[in-house]
Ligand SMILES: [Fe+2]
């Protein structure tokens with residue numbers, strides 16, 4: 001099921017299949033007959049629609065959010081992040097099926113994938129309400145790099161994807177919400193509020209399973225986290241941090257502050 005989502009190219013079709021598979025998983029769990037997890041061979045790169053064109057990050061033009069065009073560009077970038085997030089959550093399920101994990105691990109990532117699919121749809125709806133659509137602008141090609149870099153390392157995947165990249169989302173979303181509040185755009189405001197509320201749990205699941213794996217292996221989670229982020233994440237973490245939401249998600253300050261530029265070795 002995860003590989004089916006990963007190999008579906010169209011964004012709306014991918015999110016629809018993702019939501020349908022999540023519902024099937026949940027229904028089987030609720031009936032007390034969980035689906036077998038099994039193993040799979042996910043593609044190294046998920047299937048993607050022919051547009052947007054994917055460019056190196058430095059070639060994607062930056063636009064100021066003060067104009068309607070700038071806000072469309074911002075929403076387009078968010079849609080691209082959400083589509084990647086759908087694939088990232090199914091990828092962790094498919095890629096690490098050989099690692100024995102409690103069923104709750106799959107419950108959590110299936111739920112995240114389902115929510116990312118809804119986020120993608122919500123943001124696409126906002127773009128379409130403004131006369132644009134996902135694929136109308138160029139997007140970053142680098143978004144899948146974290147998945148490739150950590151394809152062999154579940155600890156690294158958890159450290160970099162939910163605990164660094166999704167945690168970064170918690171830092172920047174309040175600023176985006178402010179932009180659309182000022183612009184008087186209630187539809188986008190509502191979509192971003194859903195995203196902001198649900199992303200806290202995605203980071204929390206990352207932290208939960210990272211700590212669980214460290215506990216299983218008798219490793220110090222903080223030391224492991226620092227070593228893995230330095231190994232797999234390109235660049236330093238950027239303050240200001242959303243300390244409150246990070247705390248809610250189980251990310252203590254001594255995990256992320258030592259990885260900022262000022263603290264880098
Ligand atoms: Fe999301």
Ligand SMILES: [Fe+2]
Nearest residue numbers: 085166199202
């Ligand atoms: Fe997320």
